[in-house]
Structure formats: structure tokens, C-alpha cells
Amino acid sequence: MWTRTINGRVLHFYLAGINNQNFLMRDRETGTWWQQITGKAIYGPLQGAALELVLSEELSFGQWRSESPSGQVLAPIAKYTKEYDPNWEPDVAKLPVVISFPGTELKSRDVVIGLTINGAARAYPWETFAKQSPILDRVNGASLLLVLGPDGKSFRVFLSRIDGKDAEFFLQADTQQWTLLDTLTASQWNFQGCATTGPAQGKCLTRIPALKDYWFDWRNYHPDTTVYKH
Amino acid sequence: MSTSRPSTLRQHPRRGVSIWLWSAFSLCAFAGIAAFLIPTFIIRPFRYEAPGALLVAMALRQRAPFATLLTAVACFALALALWRTVGRWRKSVLVLVLLVVTFSAVMARLNYFEWMFHPIADPQFLAQSESKLDPKEMVLSIHLGDDARAYPISQMAYHHVLNDVVAGVPIAVTY
Numbered sequence: 001m002w003t004r005t006i007n008g009r010v011l012h013f014y015l016a017g018i019n020n021q022n023f024l025m026r027d028r029e030t031g032t033w034w035q036q037i038t039g040k041a042i043y044g045p046l047q048g049a050a051l052e053l054v055l056s057e058e059l060s061f062g063q064w065r066s067e068s069p070s071g072q073v074l075a076p077i078a079k080y081t082k083e084y085d086p087n088w089e090p091d092v093a094k095l096p097v098v099i100s101f102p103g104t105e106l107k108s109r110d111v112v113i114g115l116t117i118n119g120a121a122r123a124y125p126w127e128t129f130a131k132q133s134p135i136l137d138r139v140n141g142a143s144l145l146l147v148l149g150p151d152g153k154s155f156r157v158f159l160s161r162i163d164g165k166d167a168e169f170f171l172q173a174d175t176q177q178w179t180l181l182d183t184l185t186a187s188q189w190n191f192q193g194c195a196t197t198g199p200a201q202g203k204c205l206t207r208i209p210a211l212k213d214y215w216f217d218w219r220n221y222h223p224d225t226t227v228y229k230h
Numbered sequence: 231m232s233t234s235r236p237s238t239l240r241q242h243p244r245r246g247v248s249i250w251l252w253s254a255f256s257l258c259a260f261a262g263i264a265a266f267l268i269p270t271f272i273i274r275p276f277r278y279e280a281p282g283a284l285l286v287a288m289a290l291r292q293r294a295p296f297a298t299l300l301t302a303v304a305c306f307a308l309a310l311a312l313w314r315t316v317g318r319w320r321k322s323v324l325v326l327v328l329l330v331v332t333f334s335a336v337m338a339r340l341n342y343f344e345w346m347f348h349p350i351a352d353p354q355f356l357a358q359s360e361s362k363l364d365p366k367e368m369v370l371s372i373h374l375g376d377d378a379r380a381y382p383i384s385q386m387a388y389h390h391v392l393n394d395v396v397a398g399v400p401i402a403v404t405y
Contacts, residue, residue: 001372004393004400013402015343015390017273017287024273025391025404033288036391036404043288054401056372062365064380065358071371071378072355073363074392076385080348084384086367092387098278153368 002039002051022217037221055209059154067192101219105227108216114225115157115210117142121222123215129155132230134169134180136160139226144208145169149191150178155212158193158205248315255308259327262301265294266334294338302335350392355379374399381405 004011011027013034018024022037032044039051065071076084085091097108106112112123120140129135133148133155145160147169160167167184179196180189187198193205211218219225272279272287279287309324316324358380363369369380375397386392386405394401 001370001404002402004402010400012393013391014341014349015347016341017343018275023390023404025402031292043285044292051402054372054374054399056370056403058368058383059371059380060365061361061363061367061369061380061382064369064371064378065361065365068358068371068373068378068380071358071380073358073361073369074350074379074381074385075354075356075361076382077350080385080388083348083388084382085387086364086384088384088387096276098276151366153366 001054001056003054004051006046006049006051022221037217053209055207057154057156057207058212059149060151063149063151063154063191097214097216099216099220101216104215104219106215106219108214110215112213112215112218112227113146113155113157113210114213114218114222115139115144115208116222117144117208121218121225122228123218123222123225124228125215126212128228128230134171135228136168137228143167145205146210147180147191154191155210156191156193157208157210159208161206162187162200162203248312251308251312255305255312255324255327258301258304258308259331262298262305262331263334265290265297265301266338269294270337291338298331298335298338302331305331347388347390350389353392353394370403370405372396372401372403 004013009029011029013025013027016024016026016033022035025034025036026032026044027034027046030045032041032046032049034041034051039053041047041049061073093109100108106123106125111126113126113129114121114123118140122137122139124135124137124146129146130148130152133146135146137144137146143160143166145158146155147158148155160169162182162184165184167182169180169182169189172179172181172188178191181187182189182200185195185199187195187200189195189200189205193207195201195203269287269291272283305328309328312324313321363382368383370383370386371378371380373379377397379394379396381392381403383405386403390405392403394403
């Protein structure tokens with residue numbers, strides 16, 4: 001997700017084309033072409049400008065609603081309901097892939113969690129991640145914590161630091177409710193990255209934007225990406 | 231005295247002009263149609279777009295509304311000039327080409343991507359307790375200030391882009 005304000009000016013975007021599985025959009029104000037996945041203006045009067053990323057997460061509706069009891073959901077539009085495909089994931093997985101990267105260890109339609117931090121890009125194969133969650137990793141000097149939610153579908157990425165110090169987290173096995181424990185303060189943490197008990201209670205970990213994407217797409221836009229290996 | 235020679239002499243200057251008119255007409259028609267067709271061909275789903283080709287497509291599409299209008303007007307003017315000088319068969323060719331040129335000029339001003347993926351003009355929201363969404367369905371969530379919003383991926387995968395304002399911040403939801 002991107003902010004729509006550039007240099008104090010609010011832009012309105014519309015779909016203008018498909019570009020290697022992502023899409024191109026243009027703004028009504030200047031007609032500039034923007035790339036959906038990077039938020040960068042690639043042609044037109046505002047060429048070279050970049051939209052600011054807004055943190056967003058991919059969660060199951062059940063998980064999201066439990067965390068946001070007063071939250072709002074986008075209402076479906078009646079005349080398009082037959083276009084909305086709740087099974088879009090397996091359906092899209094069948095579509096042809098227009099680029100591939102032979103020689104890389106992943107297959108084109110393998111799902112990864114992609115993130116960039118301190119200028120470095122890394123991809124975490126979803127299958128590996130789901131099996132090993134929580135994952136502690138270090139990317140270009142940043143300590144990261146990747147967690148799969150209690151629903152087995154939602155995921156979050158945090159900076160694995162409490163009050164400026166690196167910490168390690170593991171899943172507490174003997175609890176009814178999904179809980180993380182940290183090795184630094186022995187506090188309990190929930191899936192939102194906030195400490196519910198212990199010395200760190202009330203503190204929340206910094207969230208890191210991450211994208212659930214197909215390997216071919218992530219690799220196409222991040223040619224220098226590394227791949228997480230356990 | 232032969233009666234054919236004076237008439238062929240009279241035809242020569244007209245034939246010369248006619249060739250010019252036909253050439254100009256063909257050129258204008260070609261330019262007008264290409265201005266629409268080339269970007270359409272390049273920007274297709276399931277087709278790899280090299281950066282260079284994409285640049286050409288965007289440059290053409292940007293100028294196409296004006297260019298196709300200009301060539302369409304020119305084509306009509308040239309067709310008018312040619313009309314009296316040609317027979318029925320060539321008149322049909324002129325009409326056919328003019329139709330395609332007009333189609334191109336109209337399409338250059340329309341966004342057919344929005345015919346395939348209708349935009350959301352005026353997004354409406356439900357309280358989470360009112361939503362009939364299955365708990366297992368995935369959503370894109372955003373939380374700014376006190377405003378927590380969820381955009382079902384099954385819907386965003388169709389509409390692709392939505393302009394919204396969350397906690398006073400104008401954002402573009404994309405999928």
C-alpha cells in the first residue's frame with residue numbers, strides 16, 4: 001500500500017496496464033505511469049518520484065477481526081460478486097508464468113515472504129517458514145523475527161529488538177493461547193508483537209513490511225535478493 | 231484525330247495528385263492505427279514486457295489521444311478529397327479504413343483495463359461484526375491512528391487498485 005501524496009499533492013490512481021504480472025497505474029492529475037509493486041513513477045511528468053510505503057499486513061479475516069473489534073471491512077460490490085474469487089490462490093497458481101529464473105533454487109510459483117531491510121532483499125520460502133516459525137534471522141545488520149500466526153495463515157515480521165537490544169524469541173509450548181517468550185526479559189508476547197506479561201509488558205516490537213509473493217515476481221524486482229536457508 | 235489522347239492527357243495531373251493523396255491517406259491511417267495498436271499489443275497480461283518495449287508503449291499511449299485525433303481528422307479530409315475520383319471498390323476501402331481509424335481514435339481515449347477490472351468508485355465499509363466474510367479468507371490490513379481497515383484479497387485481486395483515506399491519510403490499496 002502506498003500514500004497518495006507527493007510533494008503535498010494528492011493523486012488519484014487508476015489501473016492502466018499489466019506489467020509482468022504486476023500492474024501499472026496512472027494518476028488522473030498528471031497522467032504519470034507508476035509501477036504497483038515498487039511505487040515508483042516510471043514515465044511521465046513525475047518520472048523518478050517514489051510513493052511512500054504504508055505498512056500493511058496479510059492476515060486471515062478471523063485473525064484480523066479478533067485484533068480489531070472496531071475495525072471496518074471493505075464491503076463487496078453486489079454487481080461484481082461473481083468476479084470475487086475466494087479461491088483465487090489455487091486459481092492463480094495455474095496461470096502461465098512469463099518469466100523464470102532457472103538455476104535458482106526455487107520454482108517460479110513457489111510462494112515466498114519477501115522483505116527489504118537496510119537496502120538488502122531476502123526471500124523466505126513459505127513452506128520452510130511455515131515449518132520453522134518463529135524464524136530468527138539477520139539481514140544486513142538487522143535482527144528479524146518472522147512469525148506465523150495461530151491460524152497458520154497470517155504472518156508478521158518484526159525487528160527482534162527490545163529497548164535497543166537484540167532478543168531471541170521462541171514459541172511457548174505449554175500454553176493454550178499462542179504465546180512467544182523472549183530470552184532477554186522472559187516476557188510473554190502475542191502475535192501483534194506486544195508483551196502481555198513480564199518486564200517488557202506494554203511494549204511492542206517494530207513491525208517490518210513484508211510481501212507474500214511468487215518467487216518469479218519477487219526475484220524479477222529484486223535481482224540481488226538472497227534466499228533464506230535454515 | 232484520336233479522341234483518347236486528349237482525355238489521357240487530362241487524366242495525368244489528376245492521377246499524380248491521386249497518388250499523393252492515397253499515400254498521405256495510407257500514412258495517416260497507419261500512424262493513427264499504430265498509435266493505438268502498438269501499446270495494446272505490448273501491454274498484455276501473460277506477456278513478458280522488456281523495459282525498452284514498455285517505454286515505447288507508454289510514450290505512444292501518452293500521446294495517442296491527441297495523435298489519433300489528428301490523424302483521424304487528416305484521414306477524413308484526405309478521404310473527402312479522394313472521394314469523387316475513385317470508383318465503388320476504392321470507396322469501400324476508404325470507408326473501411328476510416329472506420330478502423332475512428333475506432334482507434336475512440337479506443338485511445340478509453341481505458342479498456344477498467345472494463346476488465348472495474349474500479350471501485352465509492353468504497354463502502356462494514357463493521358467487522360456485520361461482515362459475512364469467511365474467517366479463513368485473507369485480507370490486506372492497515373492500521374493508522376484509530377482506524378483499522380481490512381480489504382479482502384478476493385476483492386482486491388479483481389479491482390486491483392483502490393483510492394481510500396484512512397485516518398485522514400490518502401492511500402492507494404493495491405493488489
